[in-house]
Amino acid sequence: MQFRQQALAKLQSPEELDLPVRFARPQGWLVLSVTVVVMAAASVWAVTGSVASTVGAPAILTHGEGSYILQSPVAGQVTAVVAEEGTRLPADSPVLKVRTAEGDTVVRTVAAGRITALAATIGQIIQTGANVAAVEKVARATDPLYATVYVPAENAASIPANAAVDLTVQSVPTQEYGVLRGHVKSVDRSAQSAQQISAFLGDGQLGEQFTKDGRPVAVLVRLDKSAGTKSGYTWSSADGPPFSLTSMTMADASIRLADQRPVDWLLP
Numbered sequence: 001m002q003f004r005q006q007a008l009a010k011l012q013s014p015e016e017l018d019l020p021v022r023f024a025r026p027q028g029w030l031v032l033s034v035t036v037v038v039m040a041a042a043s044v045w046a047v048t049g050s051v052a053s054t055v056g057a058p059a060i061l062t063h064g065e066g067s068y069i070l071q072s073p074v075a076g077q078v079t080a081v082v083a084e085e086g087t088r089l090p091a092d093s094p095v096l097k098v099r100t101a102e103g104d105t106v107v108r109t110v111a112a113g114r115i116t117a118l119a120a121t122i123g124q125i126i127q128t129g130a131n132v133a134a135v136e137k138v139a140r141a142t143d144p145l146y147a148t149v150y151v152p153a154e155n156a157a158s159i160p161a162n163a164a165v166d167l168t169v170q171s172v173p174t175q176e177y178g179v180l181r182g183h184v185k186s187v188d189r190s191a192q193s194a195q196q197i198s199a200f201l202g203d204g205q206l207g208e209q210f211t212k213d214g215r216p217v218a219v220l221v222r223l224d225k226s227a228g229t230k231s232g233y234t235w236s237s238a239d240g241p242p243f244s245l246t247s248m249t250m251a252d253a254s255i256r257l258a259d260q261r262p263v264d265w266l267l268p
Contacts (some may be wrong), residue, residue: 008083027083037074042099052105053257055159055255057219058250059251060147060251061145061169061222061247061250062144063136064248065138066136066201066202067116068135069134070107070131070132070135071129072107072126072132073105075128076100076232077098077123078124078125079099081118081120082097083095085116085118086115088138089109090115091112092109093108093109094108095132095133096120103153107132109135112139113138114135114136117134117203119131119132130159136202144223145233145247147165147167148220148221149218149221150210150215150219151218152216153215153217159184159219162253163184163255164182165181165183165184165202165221165255167181167182167223167253168252169251173248177241178220178237180223180235180240181223181233184220184255185220190215191214191215192207192215196213200218217254217260222251226240230243231245
């Protein structure tokens, strides 16, 4: 009964139109203002800002023209191994001798280069077409090194010309000497098979290794030179490692892709 009397009294009382109406508390206005400012700043950043992204892939330090597999043109027994691993030879230089039914045959280099591996030994019986050596195509000691990066095919199209590249060289302690710097020189147009990679690097195992997740695209990286480091190349540290780099050294590459505006992610 008491609540009913109060309700009737409320209905009979005049409306209090002269009292101010409170739409929101001061704390609410503060939250609303901050939200509006943040949304405005985010909208401006989405249109004018940019986001950098990278793609990582395995790499190997090589000379620009790669390597080739030297094969025996005849079948017979190896009687002498003339060349040594690590030796740089001109084209048509003797590598080994093979005794056949018709006489001795000398197996020679096809192009100038450095012997990186010898697969034949004295006394071994080999067949025609047998792999006897791997030769890296480098004619002079001053020929520069490059990095060949094997990028997944779906990422190759997004790599811009002259993109910056950081290389973590496996033989160099990163925490002490940093990463090797470079820039993209060229990007192949098509994905490569294990056989193509093996032919370029002169190593069948590397061909299998670089294609275990699919056929990649080869990206040739020009290493940034520096006269102030022992290696002759630029590193993220001031001096880099106190030794020279050698070809066929493995590395991990991080290639910087073209910057994107956040608004492009929302637009078709």
